[in-house]
Amino acid sequence: MKENGKIPPATVKRLPLYLQCLEQVGSTEVGISSKTLAELAKVNDAQVRRDLSYLGTLGTRGVGYDISTLRNQIQLELGLVEGWSAVIVGVGNLGSALAHYGGFKERGFGVVALFDDDPKKINKQIAGLVVKPSSELKEVCDKYSVAIGIIATPGEYAQSVADQLIECGVRSILNFAPVLLKNTPDVQIRSVDLSQELQILSYYLDRPVLKAVK
Amino acid sequence: MKENGKIPPATVKRLPLYLQCLEQVGSTEVGISSKTLAELAKVNDAQVRRDLSYLGTLGTRGVGYDISTLRNQIQLELGLVEGWSAVIVGVGNLGSALAHYGGFKERGFGVVALFDDDPKKINKQIAGLVVKPSSELKEVCDKYSVAIGIIATPGEYAQSVADQLIECGVRSILNFAPVLLKNTPDVQIRSVDLSQELQILSYYLDRPVLKAVK
DNA sequence: GAGTGTGAAAACATTCACAGCT
DNA sequence: AGCTGTGAATGTTTTCACACTC
Numbered sequence: 001m002k003e004n005g006k007i008p009p010a011t012v013k014r015l016p017l018y019l020q021c022l023e024q025v026g027s028t029e030v031g032i033s034s035k036t037l038a039e040l041a042k043v044n045d046a047q048v049r050r051d052l053s054y055l056g057t058l059g060t061r062g063v064g065y066d067i068s069t070l071r072n073q074i075q076l077e078l079g080l081v082e083g084w085s086a087v088i089v090g091v092g093n094l095g096s097a098l099a100h101y102g103g104f105k106e107r108g109f110g111v112v113a114l115f116d117d118d119p120k121k122i123n124k125q126i127a128g129l130v131v132k133p134s135s136e137l138k139e140v141c142d143k144y145s146v147a148i149g150i151i152a153t154p155g156e157y158a159q160s161v162a163d164q165l166i167e168c169g170v171r172s173i174l175n176f177a178p179v180l181l182k183n184t185p186d187v188q189i190r191s192v193d194l195s196q197e198l199q200i201l202s203y204y205l206d207r208p209v210l211k212a213v214k
Numbered sequence: 215m216k217e218n219g220k221i222p223p224a225t226v227k228r229l230p231l232y233l234q235c236l237e238q239v240g241s242t243e244v245g246i247s248s249k250t251l252a253e254l255a256k257v258n259d260a261q262v263r264r265d266l267s268y269l270g271t272l273g274t275r276g277v278g279y280d281i282s283t284l285r286n287q288i289q290l291e292l293g294l295v296e297g298w299s300a301v302i303v304g305v306g307n308l309g310s311a312l313a314h315y316g317g318f319k320e321r322g323f324g325v326v327a328l329f330d331d332d333p334k335k336i337n338k339q340i341a342g343l344v345v346k347p348s349s350e351l352k353e354v355c356d357k358y359s360v361a362i363g364i365i366a367t368p369g370e371y372a373q374s375v376a377d378q379l380i381e382c383g384v385r386s387i388l389n390f391a392p393v394l395l396k397n398t399p400d401v402q403i404r405s406v407d408l409s410q411e412l413q414i415l416s417y418y419l420d421r422p423v424l425k426a427v428k
Numbered sequence: 429g430a431g432t433g434t435g436a437a438a439a440c441a442t443t444c445a446c447a448g449c450t
Numbered sequence: 451a452g453c454t455g456t457g458a459a460t461g462t463t464t465t466c467a468c469a470c471t472c
Contacts, residue, residue, distance in 0.1 A: 007417070013414055016413040020410070046464075046466070052433095060472065061471040062470095078416050093307045101409065104412065107412070148416075172416075180254065180256075183256060194312065194315060194317065201404050202298060203226050203229075203291070225441095261442065274454075276451080431470105431472090432469105432472100433470085436465105436467090437466075438464080440464085443461085
């Protein structure tokens, strides 16, 4: 109901999930109930209603939610309609996987350039983009107003890449290197550590049935 | 203090982080205080103490925690000393990245086989392992008692791969494909969606300074 | 009748603050 | 003096349950 005001972090984390669910129901259906959405997202239906209520009064009592309205509102709220530009630094296997990953474009992120300082990789074409040396980072960041830097280098270079990105005015970083980056005021850093996910899984491996954590 | 009993999910998620911090301090130091560890992990120091207290009484009042004891206990608690076997299905860029990812071995996971049904990839060598067709999945899972299946295929194959893995007795799945897998009783599924992370980041992009969410 | 939106309750998580040990 | 371990306080998230709307 609260049109303005901050959305709780726990809700922000679920919004992309709802978006994915909505995409998966396809275009056969025009409306959806909190119950159905909850089943797809594997959460409680009251949770869905509460989460969506932070985006405004989107549903119709007795009926449900209109899928395309819902999609639009979530995208709007997450800032996915702003057309943010991103760069990927490091084009080993992981960086290449990210560069090829179609999900970015579809979801409002434009990868405008790839960087790598390995001479063997410079000037190679990956996913339609030419790999550039990091010396050209500043130029590209200025030209495209790059908002997001994605780090996919080996761990040992990650901090220095982060420093360069911040230096170039990038204020949001998604780090896939398995190191802890120093944090800087006003810079958002999210880290995805592939092996940490496995380690969490491991905890729930031996024992009886326990609820999954997300 | 509670030696036995379940560890809260929120704590389980931080344990791998602490482990990483402890690795990063190196072997120069022998002990560490909750304050120092908290700074590295970017959490509150009371949080660190509370989290660690679930593993037993590990610290020494007035002194701090012994690093190697701490490491051992966390690894033990997470089940990282069990030597779980894992397989990776899908060896595109992402699967290859995962296969090469050193962090797994170091952290107690042995990737015992790679699978892909693309004829161009079968029999290729990646990270010292030969790529096999999924028809050999059952044989490998039995032979090595595979506990974890890592899915790195394109989205359209993910559900069928998951079904096969479950069929072969794998009870824990780490899914990197951007689709929602049906869940099955007694099977742990964790999904890592690379673009979801970006979308969360996006929410915090435009606005003034907001706290990071992890 | 069906399904939203939301107070109120319950569950969970974080942080404070300090007694107690080294 | 320094730092842990933990009750108690506070903050956040989830869930219940139902008044309200279509």
